[in-house]
Amino acid sequence: METIDISGALGLIAMVVLTLNIVLGIMLSTAYKQTKYWQKMPTKWKAYKIIDIHNYTAYVALVIVFLHFIIIPLDPSSKFSFIHLMFPLNAPHQPYFVLLGVISFIALLLVVITTQKIIKKKLGTTTWRNFHVISYATGLLFIIHGLVMDPLLKDRPIDFLDPEKLLVQFCALILIAAFVYRWNYKTKSK
Numbered sequence: 001m002e003t004i005d006i007s008g009a010l011g012l013i014a015m016v017v018l019t020l021n022i023v024l025g026i027m028l029s030t031a032y033k034q035t036k037y038w039q040k041m042p043t044k045w046k047a048y049k050i051i052d053i054h055n056y057t058a059y060v061a062l063v064i065v066f067l068h069f070i071i072i073p074l075d076p077s078s079k080f081s082f083i084h085l086m087f088p089l090n091a092p093h094q095p096y097f098v099l100l101g102v103i104s105f106i107a108l109l110l111v112v113i114t115t116q117k118i119i120k121k122k123l124g125t126t127t128w129r130n131f132h133v134i135s136y137a138t139g140l141l142f143i144i145h146g147l148v149m150d151p152l153l154k155d156r157p158i159d160f161l162d163p164e165k166l167l168v169q170f171c172a173l174i175l176i177a178a179f180v181y182r183w184n185y186k187t188k189s190k
């Protein structure tokens with residue numbers, strides 16, 4: 001397996017973990033325990049602490065995303081250097097879509113940092129929540145990034161039927177459904 005294939009696989013894993021993370025976050029913000037779906041769940045499932053899994057998946061995703069991009073310059077055929085990771089608009093391939101990946105990473109980092117107990121306390125609930133809302137935009141950005149980036153870095157057009165790109169589209173559908181659910185909950189509870 002080439003370094004670039006490993007990077008692509010890590011990107012896909014990070015996307016799945018982040019999708020799960022956002023879905024769990026939406027469950028937490030919509031009183032999931034009161035829904036009929038949750039009440040019908042097997043007792044074993046209900047014993048899991050959603051808040052812990054939500055926090056844990058954010059840390060795991062952060063580490064996986066970091067590995068995803070930090071190894072790209074190690075593959076000479078990628079033509080990426082470490083400088084390109086910091087200045088994505090100079091990247092040798094699909095610079096605008098690499099930029100979306102970088103923005104997603106920074107947004108994820110911001111959300112994780114602002115959720116640390118001391119910082120959260122200093123920010124206060126409203127500001128902390130505003131930072132947390134960034135996650136919705138992050139979801140959109142990493143989906144576009146993952147869908148458009150060519151895993152072989154040959155600037156090929158998107159192959160929507162490629163199994164990896166099908167996985168990206170599946171995550172996109174889950175996120176859209178979760179966002180709609182969140183929106184309906186908000187409008188109904190007004």
Ligand code: HEM
Nearest residue numbers: 007008011012015069085101102104105142146149151164
């Ligand atoms: C939340 C952050 C990110 C997520 C979830 C993510 C996810 C993904 C996904 C799913 C792919 C497509 C893999 C495939 O089709 O096989 C991909 C490709 C790519 N990403 Fe990211 N990415 C993120 C951040 C970044 C960052 C920060 C960079 C660079 C600084 C980056 C650079 C690339 C490049 C160059 C590719 C194409 C080559 C490859 O497949 O590795 N990504 N990413």
